[in-house]
Amino acid sequence: MRKRRLALVGVLAVTIAAATGCSATPEKTSAPQSTQGTGQGQQAENVMPTTVFVADQNGFVVPLNVKMEKTNSVAQATLQNMIAGGSGDASLVGTGFRNVLPEGTKIRGVSINEGVAKVDFTKEVNELKTSADEQAMVDAVVWSLTGLESINKVQFMVEGHMMNTLKNGTPIGDPISREGGINLQLTSNLSPSNATALTLYFEGKSNDSNFSYLVPVTRMVPKRADQNMIELTLAELAKGPHSDALEPVVSPELKLNKSAVAEKTATLDFASELAADGGSTNQMVNSIVLSVAANADVDKVKFTVGEKAPKASEGLDLTQPVLIPQTINEQKL
Incomplete structure (x- = not known):
């Protein structure tokens, strides 16, 4: 393993000297308040840092802090940023990362009640080719949304309907939290x-x-x-x-x-x-x-x-x- 100079290429591992907060995963973030400004100051004030989970070249789901336009619909905007072929791809140029929501996916609606975000996707999320791709998508959505204020679990819906599993067998019937893990490694002989x-x-x-x-x-x-x-x-x-x-x-x-x-x-x-x-x-x-x-x-x-x-x-x-x-x-x- 060789030491790499990350700043030259754009992706930075966490910098301890400047780090603040109290969570190993990105801080819970509330909906931003509107701000006013002019020129570059206004541009900076209209941008919010947000952590989205993307897939690397080996299929691992990875957190990435990106800059998004401020909005009061943070959960909806976060999901929009995660759609392949959409505006969120610009943040991934040169990294080898990819967004995991299938190209063409639309977010039909997001509602949050008592810590559960109910997300209604169009049919594209149920058309992935493998169970590994499905699990990566589920992990990415759950870990991205549960990093936001007031969201602890995610309930998946497809075209307005709740489903027990996706096409390749990935469970989505119940609300999913981070307790299920990420990039899960299982041992066959371990209960x-x-x-x-x-x-x-x-x-x-x-x-x-x-x-x-x-x-x-x-x-x-x-x-x-x-x-x-x-x-x-x-x-x-x-x-x-x-x-x-x-x-x-x-x-x-x-x-x-x-x-x-x-x-x-x-x-x-x-x-x-x-x-x-x-x-x-x-x-x-x-x-x-x-x-x-x-x-x-x-x-x-x-x-x-x-x-x-x-x-x-x-x-x-x-x-x-x-x-x-x-x-x-x-x-x-």
Whole structure:
């Protein structure tokens, strides 16, 4: 795994130094208020950052922070941005990403009630060729909409009707939340009732290797009565991804001495300095912070080495706890 200079090509992994917020996934965003201005200031005020989930060249669903025109219909606008062949494709130029709602799809309506967004699509969403494409679409829609204020689940409808499954068998009968995971990895001999779901962040890269980005993967692992979610997360990160299309970001040699949580801050004490195995220490820190926050109820992560502050590396200042970022991958337009 080689360190890449992401800023030169447009997709940025999350920048810890500038990160604010308290969620491993993008912050819940309420409908924006109208603003006034002139010239470039007006143009900037009329744009809102929004996280949409797209598919990379290997079919993984990936969060991407894009700029959209401000609107009070944020859920509708987010879905419109995700239609292949539509205006949202402009944000994906040069990334290798693609939008997952089929070309020609129309959003017949969106209603939100008690945390459930009921979305009515036209028939194109039920004409995908494979179950993998269907699941990627469902994951992308659910994770995009549940990143918005007041939406916790998504109910799919097609041409005004509720359906138990899509054409290739993907379940959509009940409202779907993030608890179902994303880019789900299943083990054939592991029963879901005896498993723990962990969301882990690994590194993806474009086919030309000019940029990298973080990919959330939900992995099912055997449930244990005495499991410590933070230690379990670090152990699974060290095992690396279960796909050749993703790269590990945490070296197996990086040993966690102990962990503790106090006032929603996780403290991770390591046996040695935070050095990535041939890769980027910055990317490794990003992966650890996002993965720990995804699996434990914390707002910050503090790093120590032998109970002391780590040495500075790649411009990282880890003397203070790291806040969970609002955005993960950002397209620089």
